[in-house]
Amino acid sequence: MISESNEFSEVEQTFFVEVVLPVPIPQYFTYRLSREMSQLAKVGSRVVVEFGKSRVLTAVIVKIHNTPPPKYQAKYVQELLDIEPVVTASQLWLFEWVAEYYMCHVGEVMNIALPAGLKISSQSRIQYNPDFAHPELLSEQETQLMEVLLKEESLSYDEVGRFLDQKDINKTIKELVAKHAIILFEEVKDKYRPKIVKKIRLKRVFEGTEEILALIEKLEKTTKQQEVLLEYLGHVPINELHYKNKEGLAKSTLKAGDISESSLKTLLDKGIFEEFEIVVSRFDGEDLGSQAQMQLSEPQQKASDQIMDSFTQNEVVLFHGITGSGKTEIYIDLIQKVLDSGSQVLFLLPEIALTTQIVNRLRVVFGDAMGVYHSKFSDNERVEVWKGVLDGKFQFVVGVRSAIFLPFTNLGLIIVDEEHESSYKQFDPAPRYHARDVAIMLALKVRSKVLLGSATPSIESFYQAKNKKYGLVSLNVRYGDAQLPDIRLVDMKKERKDKTLVKEFSSELLAEMAQNLANKQQTIIFLNRRGYAPYLNCQECNWIGHCDQCAVSLTYHLAEKTLVCHYCGHKESVPKTCPDCGSTKVKAMGVGTEKIEEDLYEIFPEAKILRMDLDTTRSKNAYQNIIGEFEKGEVDVLVGTQMVSKGLDFDHVSLVGIYNADKMIHFPDFRAAERAFQLITQVSGRAGRRDQKGRVLIQTGSPQNRILQFVLQNDYVGFYESEVIDREGYNYPPFSRIIEITVKDVDQTLAHQAAARLAQALENQLGKTRVMGPEKALVERIRNKYLFEVWLKLEKDKMNIQATKAFLQKEIVNLITEKKFKSVQVVVNVDAV
Ligand code: ADP
Ligand code: ZN
Ligand code: ZN
Secondary structure, eight states: OHHHHHHHHHHHTOEEEEEEOSSSOSSOEEEEEOHHHHHHOOTTOEEEEEETTTEEEEEEEEEEEOOOOSSSOOOBOOEEOOSSOSSOHHHHHHHHHHHHHTTSOHHHHHHHHSOGGGOOBEEEEEEEOTTOOOGGGSOHHHHHHHHHHHHSSOEEHHHHHHHHTOSOOHHHHHHHHHTTOEEEEEEEOOOOOOEEEEEEEEOGGGOSHHHHHHHHHHGGGOHHHHHHHHHHHHHSOTTTOTTHHHHOEEHHHHHHTTOOHHHHHHHHHTTSEEEEEEEEOTTTTOOOOOOOOOOOOHHHHHHHHHHHHHHTTOSEEEEEEOTTSOHHHHHHHHHHHHHHTTOEEEEEOOGGGGGSHHHHHHHHHHGGGEEEEOTTSOHHHHHHHHHHHHTTSOSEEEEOGGGGGSOOSSEEEEEEETTTOGGGBOOSSSOOOBHHHHHHHHHHHHTOEEEEEESSOOHHHHHHHHTTSSEEEEEOSOGGGOOOOEEEEEEHHHHHHTTOOBTTBOHHHHHHHHHHHHTTOEEEEEOSOOSSBSEEEETTTOOBOBOSSSSSBOEEETTTTEEEOTTTOOEEEOOSSOTTTOOSOEEEESOOHHHHHHHHHHHOTTOOEEEESGGGOOSTTHHHHHHHHHHTTOOSEEEESGGGGSSOOOSSEEEEEESOOHHHHTOSSTTHHHHHHHHHHHHHTTSOOTTOOOEEEEEESOTTOHHHHHHHTTOHHHHHHHHHHHHHHTTOTTSEEEEEEEEEESSHHHHHHHHHHHHHHHHHHHOGGGEEEEEEEEEEEETTEEEEEEEEEEETTTOOHHHHHHHHHHHHHHHHHSGGGTTOEEEEEETOO
8 A cells, every 4th residue: 555655656746857959850858857856957957868769968958847748658867967057048938939930940959059068969970891892882972971981080970961961861871881881889979078277286284484494494405306396486476475375386387397207296295295176267367457448539439329329219229330430449338338237248240250359359358257159169168158158257258150049147238240241140050040130039038239230231230220120320430530441443344455454463453562562561452262263174175174063163272282162072183184185275264362372473573472261261270370460560462252351450451452343243142232342341441540541442344333333432321222222123131031942852853843843832822923933053053962942032011921931831841751752852041141
């Protein structure tokens, strides 16, 4: 009887948790808590659970309850990782919102949001089988995978999936195992490891002045031991400050002082010194000493006041401040105010701008109280920022787009600098979110304010401001009466006719560059294309080097002596003769940054030239180094891609040359005009500061072009007004919302059929005008898959977006569950940019 009633009460006390797992499955999962865990578990804490047959994953608790799942036996939670939650309630809300809005799964959002260091998981990995003897059994794709495996030590399932661009890789893996080509193994990934420093200190009994003197005397005969002690005292002045001994000294510091290690060991053995360990932050010791804010100029102070004032009526304020107006100082003023009021601040920057001057400047003002969240940081560093936000160490964080997912509890202000930057939108993998838009949603939820800043606001944001949905504050003068640059267009058609071009440089630009070199002033040359040449071309038979897997030409990279596909990363060596006709007349055609650098060396042999693009900035500090050298003034010319337009402020750049504006303005995309205007204006903004008026030369074949005319006049508002009319005419954003649906398959016909069927279903429901396509994607084949696009253009005011998305989701499921379309992949991108 008694045991029965006991069992009964135990059943009553059973608790379950709903958890979100970092997997792309659209649901929460139920697990059972042990009795001890039931006491301690909280929503937002992490647990370790078994998922599937052999995977172990970290999950986050979203709900605790006592209803057993109706259809199956819930497994026990294996481990409870946190006593205090590491994910807040508003974050859980945000994850769900992002998943719903961007049409993906909560697990995918959590996967992006949580730094890997907070997730432990066992992962299935594959590795090349050293006994593999039958390469002839492999398909072409399998051979490629094996080649990658030879180079990498091993690959995770996810990496294999990404490489093959396949939904279900199990079949491929099974076949490779059957052919004895690969070996499977499980790896438990490490979680966050705190940074530990080994230290030593004197035993407490020796802390007093007299005791120390006695000790020194005692060691008189063992000179080497005495040296160790004196070295220690040299670093830790415990004569004056006894408590300093408690903090001790890093062993590594002591050892750096040329002491005898065996003597140190003896002292430790004798019990004169003791060893201990402490956990330190990876960010300590960066304090540059906080420095007073700069005095705001009158126009800056006015702008700052207007922003504060606007916040009393608006949740979101757009700050349109021209290049060089000193937006950073205004941000600092606002951040300080919000921090003083006791709230947290998040400052978002585009990826690349984050490694530069602006962060250094903020560090000077805010010191260690500021956390930096960057994708080039290690996971451990990211975990420290995450925890620092939770425990109040960081009230202020500067970060890239994923910083929007940090566990703030009391946000007062989110600043989105360079809000027009398309790199705020994540393209791959899901969630395909836009950090600016997520910031606004989050702010509305937690009652924070949002400041969007830019010299060239996105058409969407300016439209909202014009229509009074956002506040608008403009600052139209540069700091310190610095003047805007003098912009000129160079008519390339005329120069070509007059035969005044040297390579593809106009005589005008070369003359200005020569003058700059003579005056020891710096020049920036901008071209939006990296590599040496965009393609190789046979002069005899017109062969062009293409990627086998993608419908694009291969870019020629001179330094690496390779042809590279910028879409799939495929590399091959440069053929000496034409693969089709054997001719030796194979020429590099077109121009990339690498070629410009080479051309300029020829034209100006004396000049010191640096290049800044993706290829020269891959390593962790490369970017910083290039900027550092340029800042020091040791470099005459900086050649670069759009990287040179972001967040940089140089004192001695008086000339900016835009090598070719035409590709930008004629690009087939409804945002091309906006992008071109923004890019050219931003790059031009690097020219001239303070007392020096800069010059900008833009090489173009279409000097009459509308966009360039607005650039000439520095007329953002004029550009906006002309652009917004076009957008309205074609019902593009901001008048509509665009959902881009990409349908992929290795079989071109099948991909087209699937896309057409989906488009038809959507048309039937939404009407012809709201559905565009299917059309071949701009690059119609990537990694051997054919791409077709269908676009939904949904009016903002008339459409029930939620219902439309639900309908779309249903149609996609209908499509891919049909046997014929089993292999087809569908990718949805809400608010594609
Ligand atoms: P923006 O980001 O608006 O293009 P920056 O913030 O880079 O402009 O400022 C341009 C230059 O003016 C920088 O060198 C900056 O240090 C300087 N500056 C801006 N405001 C002040 C100020 N109030 N006092 C001193 N220097 C300033
Ligand atoms: Zn040929
Ligand atoms: Zn390719």
